Amino acid sequence: MYTVRKKYRPYISPFDPCKPMVIKTYETPPQLYLGFQPYNLPQFQPHEALRLGTLWPALYAPYTNPYEDCDRGDD
Amino acid sequence: MWIYEKKLQYPVRVNKCDPNMAKFLIEQYGGADGELAAALRYMNQRYTVPDKVIGILNDIGTEEFAHLEMIATMVYKLTKDATAEQMKEAGLGGHYANHDKALFYHNAAGSPWTATYIQAKGDPIADLYEDIAAEEKARATYQWLINMTDDVDLIDSLSFLREREIVHSQRFREAVEILKADREQKKIF
Numbered sequence: 001m002y003t004v005r006k007k008y009r010p011y012i013s014p015f016d017p018c019k020p021m022v023i024k025t026y027e028t029p030p031q032l033y034l035g036f037q038p039y040n041l042p043q044f045q046p047h048e049a050l051r052l053g054t055l056w057p058a059l060y061a062p063y064t065n066p067y068e069d070c071d072r073g074d075d
Numbered sequence: 076m077w078i079y080e081k082k083l084q085y086p087v088r089v090n091k092c093d094p095n096m097a098k099f100l101i102e103q104y105g106g107a108d109g110e111l112a113a114a115l116r117y118m119n120q121r122y123t124v125p126d127k128v129i130g131i132l133n134d135i136g137t138e139e140f141a142h143l144e145m146i147a148t149m150v151y152k153l154t155k156d157a158t159a160e161q162m163k164e165a166g167l168g169g170h171y172a173n174h175d176k177a178l179f180y181h182n183a184a185g186s187p188w189t190a191t192y193i194q195a196k197g198d199p200i201a202d203l204y205e206d207i208a209a210e211e212k213a214r215a216t217y218q219w220l221i222n223m224t225d226d227v228d229l230i231d232s233l234s235f236l237r238e239r240e241i242v243h244s245q246r247f248r249e250a251v252e253i254l255k256a257d258r259e260q261k262k263i264f
Binding site: 027029030031034035036037050051052053054056059060061062063064065066067 | 085214215217218221222234235236237238239241242244245248249252
């Protein structure tokens with residue numbers, strides 16, 4: 001499934017000083033994939049677009065704090 | 076020339092008294108990937124890019140100034156009622172000693188803004204690639220700022236600004252595509 005947040009499992013050393021983060025994440029928002037924006041894509045309603053920051057659902061990629069559901073070693 | 080509309084591009088509400096957050100937000104004010112650097116970068120580069128993409132730099136550069144105002148408003152709201160002691164506790168003692176509550180173009184670590192943050196190479200592809208990178212770095216900064224606060228109103232404004240970085244990146248990427256395309260050339264096979 002396509003997602004704008006990619007995950008990977010970094011190497012964890014037995015000698016790491018802090019409790020390891022088992023899963024690390026990074027963002028890959030839609031502009032990386034869209035290329036030249038095609039004509040006639042669906043649009044948000046104007047009032048909604050002004051609130052969201054884009055007219056185009058194809059470019060809308062909300063962000064949340066990844067640490068809030070981050071994995072701290074008991075995975 | 077510009078026409079100034081005396082309101083913010085997007086409302087800025089700050090819910091929580093957290094002067095410490097102002098110290099971090101200032102990164103996006105006077106930092107290397109901040110709104111000032113972005114605005115000045117595009118406004119300067121626009122003279123020497125091909126005609127077809129001048130407008131993109133002009134419009135996005137103008138919008139960056141609107142974003143600068145929003146960040147300024149956040150910083151101002153977070154610090155205006157802080158005492159000298161609270162400024163000190165928030166890690167803004169150095170700032171206070173120099174500037175009182177005045178805003179200044181420096182980054183979160185206190186380094187003043189410098190023109191060496193931006194570039195104008197004169198090569199349209201090099202300049203647009205820098206602009207795309209700048210948008211992605213600003214987007215990342217907004218992510219790190221969002222991660223550091225639990226003020227939902229502040230997150231709301233920062234999320235709007237982050238989404239604009241995505242749209243700007245997309246438009247710069249399209250500008251590159253415009254310059255790559257040879258639509259006007261007649262091909263004879």
